[in-house]
Ligand SMILES: Nc1ncnc2c1ncn2[C@@H]1O[C@H](COP(=O)(O)OP(=O)(O)OP(=O)(O)O)[C@@H](O)[C@H]1O
């Protein structure tokens with residue numbers, strides 16, 4: 001039985017919207033609105049959704065750089081949503097983040113040596129020589145030449161900067177890394193390289209990933225379990241088999257149909273399928289979303305498979321699924 005490393009329970013992050021002469025709070029952006037997920041030790045958990053669905057906010061709330069509105073994040077049996085508990089459990093060392101935008105997340109005025117050494121300095125007492133040796137090792141792990149030490153972020157390509165981001169994230173020997181679209185800004189070939197060495201590092205050091213992406217294709221071969229996010233909420237969660245072979249929510253189906261295909265032979269067929277799914281998504285809004293356009297609460301379909309549907313719809317969908325078997 002897989003052991004869990006982290007449990008996110010009913011996480012909400014709401015941002016106030018102010019307007020009018022008095023600049024009063026008139027409403028909230030519900031960036032994350034009741035999200036619960038459990039990640040096991042050493043696994044890759046995919047968090048997928050289109051732009052603005054709340055993925056980065058979820059990731060930042062988990063690592064503790066974004067204040068939460070309500071909910072719990074349980075690590076080693078303790079709720080770490082307070083800074084005091086995070087310190088007590090060494091949480092800031094054990095849980096790291098690779099940020100979405102490598103250009104703005106690496107300080108342009110610092111040399112690579114200092115960028116990678118920063119988390120080490122926060123948590124360990126190494127001599128200058130020991131520290132340099134450690135940074136060299138880390139550069140080696142991510143396949144960067146050793147003279148990178150003395151350079152600045154702008155002297156590297158996007159792919160190289162992502163590798164530097166990975167080196168910094170693994171510097172403290174973490175248990176969990178939140179990887180926010182680590183490859184989406186990269187060319188396909190470089191994307192594959194970065195994914196491969198992330199996988200390699202994961203196996204070598206037994207790290208769990210919360211892998212954030214807008215593309216279900218990217219994480220297909222990496223993720224054991226996935227959560228699909230839309231409008232701040234989860235529309236579907238399940239194992240890789242549940243999500244890729246038995247998707248139920250129209251939004252999941254839509255993301256699946258959007259995966260770019262290399263296969264030329266079926267291009268026409270796929271285009272037609274994509275248009276059908278898009279039609280269904282447009283026409284059946286009232287079935288999949290409530291009258292305010294909000295995603296319904298998740299309901300269990302089987303073992304790990306949960307989908308957001310009103311109660312009576314679930315029965316209908318189950319009947320359809322059975323008919324198909
Ligand atoms: N500091 C903030 N103040 C107000 N609204 C915010 C803030 N940060 C994010 N939001 C809003 O919260 C929602 C979710 O943003 P988030 O960055 O989490 O989305 P995302 O899924 O990571 O999107 P992308 O794929 O574009 O990175 C968006 O509507 C965004 O505008």
Ligand SMILES: [Mg+2]
Pocket residue numbers: 055056057100180
């Ligand atoms: Mg984001």
